[in-house]
Amino acid sequence: xxxxxxxxxxxxxxxxxxxxxxxxxxxxxxxxxxxxxxxxxxxxxxxxxxxxxxxxxxxxxxxxxxxxxxxxxxxxxxxxxxxxxxxxxxxxxxxxxxxxxxxxxxxxxxxxxxxxxxxxxxxxxxxxxxxxxxxxxxxxxxxxxxxxxxxxxxxxxxxxxxxxxxxxxxxxxxxxxxxxxxxxxxxxxxxxxxxxxxxxxxxxxxxxxxxxxxxxxxxxxxxxxxxxxxxxxxxxxxxxxxxxxxxxxxxxxxxxxxxxxxxxxxxxxxxxxxxxx
Numbered sequence: 001x002x003x004x005x006x007x008x009x010x011x012x013x014x015x016x017x018x019x020x021x022x023x024x025x026x027x028x029x030x031x032x033x034x035x036x037x038x039x040x041x042x043x044x045x046x047x048x049x050x051x052x053x054x055x056x057x058x059x060x061x062x063x064x065x066x067x068x069x070x071x072x073x074x075x076x077x078x079x080x081x082x083x084x085x086x087x088x089x090x091x092x093x094x095x096x097x098x099x100x101x102x103x104x105x106x107x108x109x110x111x112x113x114x115x116x117x118x119x120x121x122x123x124x125x126x127x128x129x130x131x132x133x134x135x136x137x138x139x140x141x142x143x144x145x146x147x148x149x150x151x152x153x154x155x156x157x158x159x160x161x162x163x164x165x166x167x168x169x170x171x172x173x174x175x176x177x178x179x180x181x182x183x184x185x186x187x188x189x190x191x192x193x194x195x196x197x198x199x200x201x202x203x204x205x206x207x208x209x210x211x212x213x214x215x216x217x218x219x220x221x222x223x224x225x226x227x228x229x230x231x232x233x234x235x236x237x238x239x240x241x242x243x244x245x246x247x248x249x250x251x252x253x254x255x256x257x258x259x260x261x262x263x264x265x266x267x268x269x270x271x272x273x274x275x276x277x
Contacts, residue, residue, distance in 0.1 A: 005121075006121075010086075010121050011082060013114065014075050016114045018072055018079070020112050021068050021069075021072040021112065022072060024068055025068050025069060028065050036171075039054050039164070039167050040171035042054070044175075055163045055164055055167075059160070059163060070102070078099050081096050090126065098143050101142045102143045102146045103115070103119055104122055104123060105135060106146050106149075107119035
């Protein structure tokens with residue numbers, strides 16, 4: 001066993017990482033909610049270009065939140081299979097290899113100190129040679145989904161329009177993409193014959209390693225309800241939609257508490273749900 005390996009410390013750090021990842025996701029979701037409200041106001045005032053720039057930021061933040069969710073699930077997986085992590089081996093067991101490699105590779109792209117400490121623990125356990133190979137993603141050892149979330153591709157116009165449409169609809173703002181964007185949506189077809197817009201608004205396909213980037217597989221968010229803080233602008237009788245200004249209540253549940261050890265079925269279901277995005 002590596003002399004620097006401390007099993008109790010590693011288990012504590014895994015639990016801390018799960019908690020902090022969950023808190024950070026909630027914080028970013030709250031910030032995105034406020035940003036969406038601002039974008040709805042910009043659309044209402046006709047400042048479309050400013051709204052489009054702000055939406056690109058929201059899209060990139062949504063991609064980052066999905067990365068944090070993946071890292072949280074990998075941390076939970078290592079906790080559930082801690083017996084495999086505690087083995088005296090030079091490389092991780094296949095049952096935890098994807099989680100170990102993904103955390104080592106992606107942790108530097110997050111602002112969580114707890115995750116950085118966990119990464120250092122894993123790197124010391126498996127050695128410098130293994131760690132360098134993981135950081136360079138040799139042999140594709142890092143999850144393809146994690147690699148895509150780390151990409152810096154600029155969101156397409158179709159995806160930006162789709163986000164703007166969802167935000168306008170949720171906040172009762174009358175807005176539609178200009179004709180130029182609509183024509184572009186109809187003419188820009190993917191290699192398989194389907195338009196990019198259909199990939200965004202229609203049935204989502206399982207992402208592959210040949211994806212054009214993280215934005216191409218990003219799931220459109222369910223817009224949460226606007227908080228009744230007394231500052232929301234009331235709609236006039238002419239512009240007020242039938243359903244009112246406030247969007248429908250968010251139906252997705254809050255992140256569950258960390259599962260007990262050996263709850264493999266729970267983790268498997270959550271990984272399956274993520275793969276549908």
